[in-house]
Amino acid sequence: MNDNQPRELDRVEQAAMILLSLPESQASQVMQRLPSVDIQKLTQTMASLRQVSNSNASSVLANFFDLYKKNAGIKKASRDLLGRILHDAVGQSASKSLIEQVYGYDVYDAVQRLEWVDDLLLADELAQEHHQMQANLLAMLTSKKSATVLALLPESSHDDLLYRIATMEKVNNAAVDEVEQLIERCILRSNQTKAPKVDGIKRVADIVNNFSGKQEVLLKTLREQDHNVAEQVESRMFDFAVLGRQKDDVLQSLVAQVEPQLLAMALKGANEGVRNAIMNALPKRMVQGLTSEMQALGSVPSSQAAAARTELMLKAKLMMEQGELELQLFEDQVVD
Incomplete structure (x- = not known):
């Protein structure tokens, strides 16, 4: 046996070493x-x-x-907690290396969030980075997402980026930190620019159709504010559908x-x-x-068909106003 080779610690020695790695107050609580x-x-x-x-x-x-992870149901928050404990015990560099041995590179989980970020936004943010950073992130994205974003970057950079990706073996820790920061910026910008799309005309038409009072009063008020919108x-209230x-x-x-x-x-x-309902x-x-x-x-221009539907619904509206027709303009709720 080589005398210079370190001796393996038994279980008690291992426990003692872990306790000595902890701050005094935490080691005391364990004891x-x-x-x-x-x-x-x-x-x-x-x-x-x-x-x-x-x-x-x-x-x-x-x-x-590793044992703690397998037996304690550790999730994302626990990774962060253990990272802080290890940081105090063995320092930043060693703690990061150990955490990555147990959990793997967390940056790949973060990259998955970019799959839902708008391609144009991601390309715009990436274009502000140096080529190596661009290559790092493109290498981590799915091939489909990466190809789409690459196509939106300046064509003059494509050859260089593809070469960097092809010769890449791994992303060092410093670059991983930069990628994580880039991801957070993209997510933040994406959240700030997203806004739910609302079909305002349709929403108002549905509201008026469901209004139990005098609908004409609502429409009159709307006409006074904006005749075109009214x-x-x-038109949406009396849609052909x-x-x-x-x-x-x-x-x-x-x-x-x-x-x-x-x-x-x-x-x-x-x-x-x-069509089936009418037939x-x-x-x-x-x-x-x-x-x-x-x-x-035979075949007819879609504009002619649309014009015919509009004319038919104007007739239906006139008949309704004259009391000759009672249309159900909204889809009534069905209950058991």
């Missing part, structure tokens, strides 16, 4: 929870423990935290007041649900005639 016989063994060992080699210390600490709201939720007798009354050619044009390219409400002979009319039209 208070042990049986008296164990306290005696540890005290004797701690007093007689000779200088421990760096390799032994690293091995013992790595094994300890027209858009009314609402015909898909009408009863058969309502659809029959409407169809009876509409020219067959207009109805056939309106149904060209229409939502299948609306199912009509007598079989009328359906056959309507089908023949649609076939005779």
